[in-house]
Amino acid sequence: MENLKHFLLALCAATAAGLVSIIFVFRWVLYFKEGLAWDGGLAEFNWHPVLIVTGFIFLQGIAMVAVFDFHNAANIPNMYSLHSWLGLTAVILYGLQLVLGVGMYLIPVTPASWRAAFMPLHVYSGLLLFTSVIAVALMGITEKLIFGLKDPKYKDSPPEAIFVNVLGVLLVLFGGLILWIATRTSWKRPSDQILHSLHTNGGGEDNSKVASALSQLPDGSDAYGAGDARKRSNKSDEQAN
Incomplete structure (x- = not known):
């Protein structure tokens, strides 16, 4: 913080x-x-x-x-x-x-x-x-x-x-x-850190994990930004592979 x-x-x-x-x-x-x-x-x-x-x-x-x-x-x-x-x-x-x-x-x-x-x-x-x-x-x-x-x-x-x-x-x-x-x-809690934690804990997060992450976000607008960050992270992983 x-x-x-x-x-x-x-x-x-x-x-x-x-x-x-x-x-x-x-x-x-x-x-x-x-x-x-x-x-x-x-x-x-x-x-x-x-x-x-x-x-x-x-x-x-x-x-x-x-x-x-x-x-x-x-x-x-x-x-x-x-x-x-x-x-x-x-x-x-x-x-x-x-x-x-x-x-x-x-x-x-x-x-x-x-x-x-x-x-x-x-x-x-x-x-x-x-x-x-x-x-x-x-x-x-x-x-x-x-x-x-x-x-x-x-x-x-x-x-x-x-x-x-x-x-x-x-x-x-x-x-x-x-x-x-x-x-x-x-x-506010940084949404990128929450998404990064979910990503490193297993890659394909299920609905309950995403919901848990969203419930911690203080502003719903961050959720959309977090989704973009997750897409960019997945794209980067594909290119690296």
């Missing part, structure tokens, strides 16, 4: 921003709000921002359950805000992304050509969903401050408002660092 030290520095910075964001969101609901509970009261709603920040992948379903249950207990309409629309859309698209990813890359019978063709869309969709969830989280915490702060109001910049604004900045910083790391070409 090129610039390994820079990569590790960026990765550590992103991890630190994410961990501090989790600390901030817990501090917010435990210190400024009513804490955490599951009784239909205000404390139950606080699970929503906590789980959105800490459980984008594993706990996001429970976060949706918490906010719907709170709204139902408080007789508040569901799905009326842009935050709720985009949040539910992100959850649905994430589930679709997961299903398609499993179908394409974990089922052995899927043709390698399909996997290579789907990879650019799979990578783009993942980055888009990650960015969208951060945007939805920012909308949600701002909405909560506007509706929740009465005296003083959000516009008066009380300590809670400033604290949560810093949380929003940390989330943007975390997202920006992750996107920068994920899109750095010099930090």
Whole structure:
């Protein structure tokens, strides 16, 4: 990997921003709000921002359950805000992304050509969903401050408002660092090395080996370049023989 030290520095910075964001969101609901509970009261709603920040992948379903249950207990309409629309859309698209990813890359019978063709869309969709969830989280915490702060109001910049604004900045910083790391070409696995390894391990690689190699490529466009490299390598071998 090129610039390994820079990569590790960026990765550590992103991890630190994410961990501090989790600390901030817990501090917010435990210190400024009513804490955490599951009784239909205000404390139950606080699970929503906590789980959105800490459980984008594993706990996001429970976060949706918490906010719907709170709204139902408080007789508040569901799905009326842009935050709720985009949040539910992100959850649905994430589930679709997961299903398609499993179908394409974990089922052995899927043709390698399909996997290579789907990879650019799979990578783009993942980055888009990650960015969208951060945007939805920012909308949600701002909405909560506007509706929740009465005296003083959000516009008066009380300590809670400033604290949560810093949380929003940390989330943007975390997202920006992750996107920068994920899109750095010099930090992607070189596809030529993967194809060279398969070639030297036995020549005619079968579909499962090619699929395994493609599953390691971070960008589907490299798969086509790797195919050209394999053709050139085979042609060179024929000429040498």
